[in-house]
Amino acid sequence: TTDSNSATGAIRLAVIPGDGIGQEVTAEALKVLEVASPAGVKFEQTRYDLGAERYLATGEVLPDSVLGEIREHDAILLGAVGGKPGDPNLPPGILERGLLLRLRFELDHYVNLRPSRIFPGVPGPLADPGEVDFVVVREGTEGPYTGNGGALRVGTPHEIATEVSVNTAFGVERVVRDAFARAQRRPRKKLTLVHKTNVLVNAGAVWWRLFNEVAGEYPEVTTDYMHIDAATIFMTTDPARFDVIVTDNLFGDIITDLAAAITGGIGLAASGNVNPDRTTPSMFEPVHGSAPDIAGQQKADPTAAILSASLLLDHLGYADAAAVIEAAAVEDIAARSGEARRTSEIGDAIAARVSS
Amino acid sequence: TTDSNSATGAIRLAVIPGDGIGQEVTAEALKVLEVASPAGVKFEQTRYDLGAERYLATGEVLPDSVLGEIREHDAILLGAVGGKPGDPNLPPGILERGLLLRLRFELDHYVNLRPSRIFPGVPGPLADPGEVDFVVVREGTEGPYTGNGGALRVGTPHEIATEVSVNTAFGVERVVRDAFARAQRRPRKKLTLVHKTNVLVNAGAVWWRLFNEVAGEYPEVTTDYMHIDAATIFMTTDPARFDVIVTDNLFGDIITDLAAAITGGIGLAASGNVNPDRTTPSMFEPVHGSAPDIAGQQKADPTAAILSASLLLDHLGYADAAAVIEAAAVEDIAARSGEARRTSEIGDAIAARVSS
Ligand SMILES: CC(C)[C@H](C(=O)O)[C@@H](O)C(=O)O
Numbered sequence: 001t002t003d004s005n006s007a008t009g010a011i012r013l014a015v016i017p018g019d020g021i022g023q024e025v026t027a028e029a030l031k032v033l034e035v036a037s038p039a040g041v042k043f044e045q046t047r048y049d050l051g052a053e054r055y056l057a058t059g060e061v062l063p064d065s066v067l068g069e070i071r072e073h074d075a076i077l078l079g080a081v082g083g084k085p086g087d088p089n090l091p092p093g094i095l096e097r098g099l100l101l102r103l104r105f106e107l108d109h110y111v112n113l114r115p116s117r118i119f120p121g122v123p124g125p126l127a128d129p130g131e132v133d134f135v136v137v138r139e140g141t142e143g144p145y146t147g148n149g150g151a152l153r154v155g156t157p158h159e160i161a162t163e164v165s166v167n168t169a170f171g172v173e174r175v176v177r178d179a180f181a182r183a184q185r186r187p188r189k190k191l192t193l194v195h196k197t198n199v200l201v202n203a204g205a206v207w208w209r210l211f212n213e214v215a216g217e218y219p220e221v222t223t224d225y226m227h228i229d230a231a232t233i234f235m236t237t238d239p240a241r242f243d244v245i246v247t248d249n250l251f252g253d254i255i256t257d258l259a260a261a262i263t264g265g266i267g268l269a270a271s272g273n274v275n276p277d278r279t280t281p282s283m284f285e286p287v288h289g290s291a292p293d294i295a296g297q298q299k300a301d302p303t304a305a306i307l308s309a310s311l312l313l314d315h316l317g318y319a320d321a322a323a324v325i326e327a328a329a330v331e332d333i334a335a336r337s338g339e340a341r342r343t344s345e346i347g348d349a350i351a352a353r354v355s356s
Numbered sequence: 357t358t359d360s361n362s363a364t365g366a367i368r369l370a371v372i373p374g375d376g377i378g379q380e381v382t383a384e385a386l387k388v389l390e391v392a393s394p395a396g397v398k399f400e401q402t403r404y405d406l407g408a409e410r411y412l413a414t415g416e417v418l419p420d421s422v423l424g425e426i427r428e429h430d431a432i433l434l435g436a437v438g439g440k441p442g443d444p445n446l447p448p449g450i451l452e453r454g455l456l457l458r459l460r461f462e463l464d465h466y467v468n469l470r471p472s473r474i475f476p477g478v479p480g481p482l483a484d485p486g487e488v489d490f491v492v493v494r495e496g497t498e499g500p501y502t503g504n505g506g507a508l509r510v511g512t513p514h515e516i517a518t519e520v521s522v523n524t525a526f527g528v529e530r531v532v533r534d535a536f537a538r539a540q541r542r543p544r545k546k547l548t549l550v551h552k553t554n555v556l557v558n559a560g561a562v563w564w565r566l567f568n569e570v571a572g573e574y575p576e577v578t579t580d581y582m583h584i585d586a587a588t589i590f591m592t593t594d595p596a597r598f599d600v601i602v603t604d605n606l607f608g609d610i611i612t613d614l615a616a617a618i619t620g621g622i623g624l625a626a627s628g629n630v631n632p633d634r635t636t637p638s639m640f641e642p643v644h645g646s647a648p649d650i651a652g653q654q655k656a657d658p659t660a661a662i663l664s665a666s667l668l669l670d671h672l673g674y675a676d677a678a679a680v681i682e683a684a685a686v687e688d689i690a691a692r693s694g695e696a697r698r699t700s701e702i703g704d705a706i707a708a709r710v711s712s
């Protein structure tokens with residue numbers, strides 16, 4: 001591969017470390033990005049102090065002006081957002097809906113890309129997982145995540161609360177196309193649709209129809225279908241069977257955490273919130289949360305954040321530099337002895353492998 | 357325990373074997389029920405040939421008159437429903453929504469009870485699961501399963517399809533109360549709420565509020581909360597931590613299949629669709645589906661159906677007879693050598709242990 005973008009001189013990076021361990025892991029991802037930087041490329045970073053701290057101090061979640069500034073960047077590197085669970089000053093969803101999901105929706109990140117591999121040397125919960133290497137293409141702008149819904153008679157015995165999953169042909173087709181294109185580029189060329197078409201019959205029908213329509217254009221791609229409940233079974237009993245999975249926003253949220261668990265933990269799971277049309281900056285973040293319980297203690301594993309930085313470079317066209325980071329992380333993972341290292345030690349070790 | 361109901365002379369049982377392996381496993385469950393029958397108790401069975409075959413032959417799914425007859429029974433034993441995946445004459449959801457879910461909804465089975473144990477001797481996918489023994493109380497009459505939703509411009513590029521999750525204080529409170537009462541009766545007295553309150557903020561708020569309100573009445577029960585995505589992680593990395601889980605209809609569907617997978621497979625997972633108010637017959641069924649690919653070959657494991665029959669007896673007040681079936685199944689499971697037995701051989705073996 002040649003880096004298609006290597007002529008450009010600067011990458012404008014919006015950095016949102018966020019809350020808890022988000023701060024620590026982002027620092028390591030940036031450290032590794034700097035040393036991996038392709039010749040002649042400079043990172044111009046703008047840091048945004050968005051997250052629980054700012055909200056609790058100012059009531060601000062994501063001011064429109066900040067969103068406007070973020071739009072002017074080439075990509076976003078995000079750590080994690082979320083405060084202490086149960087904090088009465090921070091109702092659930094304020095940051096998730098107001099910051100993280102708002103970024104995904106406003107920037108039209110319709111491909112939420114989550115690769116899963118069992119890296120050599122990584123212990124996991126499964127006795128005999130086989131060779132696991134798949135990628136989940138999670139829809140990122142529709143489904144039950146739209147914030148469509150409401151509540152009546154709140155706080156009374158007559159409360160009724162709704163959540164509406166919204167699914168459009170436009171939204172489903174574009175993510176299904178992306179998934180087929182990815183499957184076509186991979187050696188096994190297999191695509192699995194995960195949904196719950198036997199219960200969610202309206203949403204299921206539009207996913208089913210477009211999946212089958214687009215399949216006609218990819219005769220080399222083998223397809224199959226699994227209900228989300230059955231998919232959790234195969235994910236633990238035969239994860240090696242998966243190549244590319246395409247699924248809706250909520251099912252994708254669930255199945256990718258499970259995928260992270262069976263491949264050795266959320267400390268290794270990277271993700272990209274991608275707008276394949278490149279009309280807005282895409283955003284890269286570890287799948288894990290802000291883990292307030294271990295924040296500030298240099299206990300977090302920054303590998304997922306570092307692998308997310310690799311996805312970022314790949315998305316921007318620097319495939320070689322991305323591969324160097326990934327290889328360095330994989331080498332470091334393989335060399336782990338089980339001894340606990342500090343967050344910064346892991347970052348240093350991967351950075352050293354990148355430079356060597 | 358003394359069987360509270362042992363004076364009554366007859367149990368009116370509606371039997372719906374359904375499709376595929378549903379037929380075979382139900383036969384074994386009935387075989388075991390007959391021999392386990394408490395002294396002086398007779399089963400009066402009515403069989404209903406509902407399922408794919410009847411639908412394909414007549415277009416009927418669940419005629420009102422049949423539903424009316426079923427209501428007159430003390431309990432329902434169900435095998436599995438569902439035809440061949442992708443059968444163009446059997447659109448997804450016809451049987452699931454029209455038969456299985458209609459029974460659950462019309463008979464107000466608001467407690468969908470799914471116990472999970474790792475039985476001695478059962479191999480599973482996890483290297484080191486620990487002692488696993490928990491029960492999921494899945495809400496059965498609300499959430500994204502209500503069939504509320506629709507579609508516009510179907511089949512066009514402008515299609516929009518919605519699915520509405522409906523959550524009421526009434527519906528949430530009653531299932532939460534049931535879960536607390538169950539947790540209170542168990543040695544560990546622990547209850548975990550599983551939801552996605554940080555994204556589904558309206559539904560999440562009513563679950564969160566009522567969970568905490570009812571918790572005040574159960575000071576001995578320890579509570580915690582987990583997002584559904586995080587719950588899938590703990591289910592594979594530390595399933596022994598769970599005691600009772602209470603969750604919504606869709607999350608419960610997903611987490612119980614995962615629970616079945618990690619405890620050694622869907623062939624062992626029993627369930628009850630329970631109306632604790634006893635105003636309608638409750639329904640007992642294995643968690644697995646109709647598995648058309650192995651139907652009619654005597655390859656299915658009837659243990660889940662047999663354990664569901666045990667739950668049925670327990671629900672009707674025959675705790676001793678229920679315990680005898682469960683013990684016989686557990687003994688049989690422990691004695692399994694990995695050699696394949698026919699469906700009827702497993703049923704015979706468990707029945708023999710019950711009578712001995
Ligand atoms: C924090 C939360 C809103 C988010 C999601 O549900 O998408 C997270 O779980 C993820 O998977 O990125």
Ligand SMILES: CC(C)[C@H](C(=O)O)[C@@H](O)C(=O)O
Nearest residue numbers: 198199229452453456609643
């Ligand atoms: C068949 C289907 C409708 C059903 C459900 O989703 O509830 C099944 O998966 C189950 O868990 O009992």
